[in-house]
Amino acid sequence: MPPGPNDSRFLKACRREPTDAPPVWFMRQAGRYMAEYRALREQHSLLDLCHTPELAAEVTLQPLRLGVDAAIIFADILLPFEPLGLGLSFAAGEGPQLATPIRTPADVTRLSPVDPAEHLGYVLEAIRLAVRALSPVIPLIGFAGAPFTLASYAIEGGSSRTFDLTKRFMYEEPHAWHALLGNLAELVGKYLAAQAAAGARALQLFDSWVGCLSPADYCNYVLPHSRHAIEVAKASGVPVIHFGTGTATFLAEFAAAGGDVVGVDWRMPLGRAWEIIGPARAIQGNLDPVALLAPTPVREQMVRDVLAQAAGRPGHIFNLGHGILPETPVEAVRAVVEQVHGG
């Protein structure tokens, strides 16, 4: 048999099998830091790119010239907000904005039912196109937002620093909160499973903002829903990467949600993360994205430090601790890939 995705460094690391070098990919590896992406964005809005499978597949493939070990489908975690009826838009140079955010329990009950195959079929089609174009040894990662992070955008109506509307809703309307997170968990679980059925070989659940919570609030208000989303996604048979930032004080509970791979940020040394979550999980991370803007010797030292924390252990997927910053030089990304691969 010729080598296939299962023989890839990336999927071997997800299964904690030894690899010749750690696999590496980058969150937001298809994005504004690449000239070919910016050129496409001059002609198309972010949502247009997402909605058009041929374009989304094209963008997905752009960073492969940098030598990364996996592709990730080009999409946005907030796309399910369109069929849910929340009125998603992206203002130029700004973050996401929702026309009708969730502010009351009634807003939760009026959410439209979403069938990923029907309402997000364009993402599934983009996955099929990308997989067809990819080398068979480069797996494609599908992804979705985790219930908490999606709920925070749905309630705040956009980005936030303090998440006070989100937490107030959680404290004031626990019944509606759990209904909302339950709805989102089922939706993203099925959406992830549908992405696997369309050809994704791994699935990442992004809980980017969950680090605003205390350990007790994470356990009470979030963990059961993340666990459910991961359970539904894992029924597809492909590994799930569970990513969060600022999770240091509840990393054991975060891992208890069931991800095969746990993603951590640069605040959490990888060795300590393994002590907390145990040896039965793979770990993804955790270079500070700003390292890619640093002078070469500093960047190289920071990459060495991450590799040393993982200590050559199987089950380390090299990545940043959050997405690539738009001002990142492409050459720095390529150089990190080469360094991680031992070049």
Add this chain to the structure above:
Amino acid sequence: MPPGPNDSRFLKACRREPTDAPPVWFMRQAGRYMAEYRALREQHSLLDLCHTPELAAEVTLQPLRLGVDAAIIFADILLPFEPLGLGLSFAAGEGPQLATPIRTPADVTRLSPVDPAEHLGYVLEAIRLAVRALSPVIPLIGFAGAPFTLASYAIEGGSSRTFDLTKRFMYEEPHAWHALLGNLAELVGKYLAAQAAAGARALQLFDSWVGCLSPADYCNYVLPHSRHAIEVAKASGVPVIHFGTGTATFLAEFAAAGGDVVGVDWRMPLGRAWEIIGPARAIQGNLDPVALLAPTPVREQMVRDVLAQAAGRPGHIFNLGHGILPETPVEAVRAVVEQVHGG
């Protein structure tokens, strides 16, 4: 002898002596959530209030009607930027903005020398006025920004989410970075000591944004400077509270900077904080500020949880994990004070 500030719950807790109830105060306890503060702000800008000792002293005293155990001088951590020559302003409803942020090593060398007694004498005068007006059993807290947090504002020119300019400067210009932090450490150390000489009975160093760093970067780029600032401040003979958020993964190193009291946010359970920093320090914190916006039973349970984490141990100063949010109801603040005092 009649009771004085040294007999106060607050200073006893700083020294880890038993108290009849935990002392409680709130970061930003003088602020927009109070009607009497908003009334003053209709007539005066934030900087006007800070610059006018009579007004700053008046604002300092406003929250005492809520029963808190300490006052904190009304000021802003960025006030030293005016004599440094960075061009500080506050746009209406926005955060701070600097006309001439630090972007190059030359910008560091052109900073004007600052003598706290001369250039920030209005803060010292406000302290003298407030102390004169305060009950002798209510200590006044002086404060300053920590070298890292000040540097982050000085370099970003305002608020930031990713601190990429700050970290780039740190990585690209380590010599100028250390010169800048050394300058700021000496300045805030002397400024804090001058506040103690003017009558402050405790000093808080705010390192609000230091949690954006990895443990390694904290140790290499920040810790020596925080330690120096605290050393200079402690020479005044009054206790120093060292506050940070998001410090979970380098709390031992943060404590190694030397604060008598270590402030943590709601992500870090107090019991675990004590395990990390050892029993020889007092701890301040750590209610989520959004708890003050929650329904009464939820808020009361969250306060009970914080008190239970401290387990009646001497050396716990009850506070939030960050500043009071502007939309906080005054009655919730008063109710928390009563609950902490056992009412």
